[in-house]
Amino acid sequence: MESADSRLFIAERFRRALPTYEKYAVAQQKISNRLISLAEKYLPTETELEQVLEIGCGSGMLTRALLNHYSVYRYTLNDLYPEAFEYLQSNSGGVSFEFICGDAEQLSFEKSHYDLVISASTIQWFKDLSSFFSQIASAIKPGGYLLLSTFAPDNLCELNSLIGQKLHYHNCNELSRMLTSHYEVLEVLQEEIVLHFANPMEVLKHLKYTGVTATESATPNYWTPKSLKQFIQDYKTRYSETANSKKVRLTYKPIYIVAREPL
Template identity: 35%
Template sequence: MNKDAVREGFAGCFNTYSTEAVAQQQIAVKLAELMEQHVKDDPKVAVEVGCGSGFLSEQLLRRYSSSEWIHNDITPSSEAFVNLISERYAATNTRFVVQDAEKMELPESINLFASSSAVQWFNDLDGYFARLAKSMVEGGIVAISTFGPKNLTQIRDLTGNGLDYITLERLREIATKYFDICEMEQEEINIHFVQPVDVLRHIKLTGVNGAFRQCWTKGKLTAFNQGYEAFRTEAGYPLTYHPIYLVGKRL
């Protein structure tokens, strides 16, 4: 994973991400709803990585504003969004760390760890889970969403580029080494566009283009538009998101 490409892809796009990333916002809301069924008390120490423009931060701080929070993102511009949310819910015991989450030092005695639409960028999820589990209290809750193999399948089929997404089965295999699984499910979310070029615009404005290193010549753009006709439906040109949700309890 080229983390510099990830950082560049998201840098400067968070304003448009807030309006364009409708699937990611829906995913954050659902993850929080699954999580809160298992968080009985306000967590003393809580960590969120990959905050982005704060879709999940909004859900977390609205519920647990009194917790000690450490927020993280690889892109510096994320901090301003999370700070505004913290102010909105009078969450005063918060700290923001700008860093690659896989390199960030974790605090001790974590009660809640959450991350939405971010860990698909990790190079070593198994290793991260092992380190995370050592930093969590017994019974602490981990709540994450990531993406499965059908994510952005139309783009991958036409360009040959994209991430190697994890399957639900593989994620379960990794997670069960360190956590009791409380909730685990997946779904497909299809967003429809008027023209194929609108799909590319959406990818750019949500920052996901860091996963698709493509030089769009006139010829390639024409071929893309023609190829996307195969996916057309009565609702328009679809783009598929394939979220996987995991809520677990530290063993």
């Protein structure tokens, strides 16, 4: 469960990572692309979306991916920090957006308003996901879609096994049960994205420059020289690609959700 202070900390971590996010967010780009491919499965690209709401827009990676495939009449973006909106608008190529700043769990959205509510790698931070699913269902038009990604319980398993800090992630079955009260659940599926790094320090750099974990232990500033040396040694020992390889791996385990508001 996230406190107000921890939400501010999360917002600050992502705000600081904003200028470097897209350069380092390789897994997140794959996740955004996968969400769009799932959208195309249920919403033909010739579909004109009148009203779209994106939760946790960040740097606009998913925003641009959606606009590359769909015509959107009115695009509403949400995030915790206003700098995201400023950054996205300055890199939008002239597209106009409506911005709603704040915690999506605490905001009130217009009833039966959106054709599509979409979000990538955001809802894992929410403290009451079941309540959010209920709340956002009322904002979706009958026949409208909910398209989300989150992460499985063993996401970033390499890092978590060594540091021991992680969020409480829901598995596919838990997510499906939460959704069925409010939606027609079309898909809840888990995949795996393995990234390869030259060494464990590059793993920490990746986490810092994407804001992914939003925990101090994932940043080089957290470590003492002794603990950092031990972390590097342990990471190499356990998670090198092969016995003779210097490269190490980091595994993302995204879960994708496609649901529809009943007619």
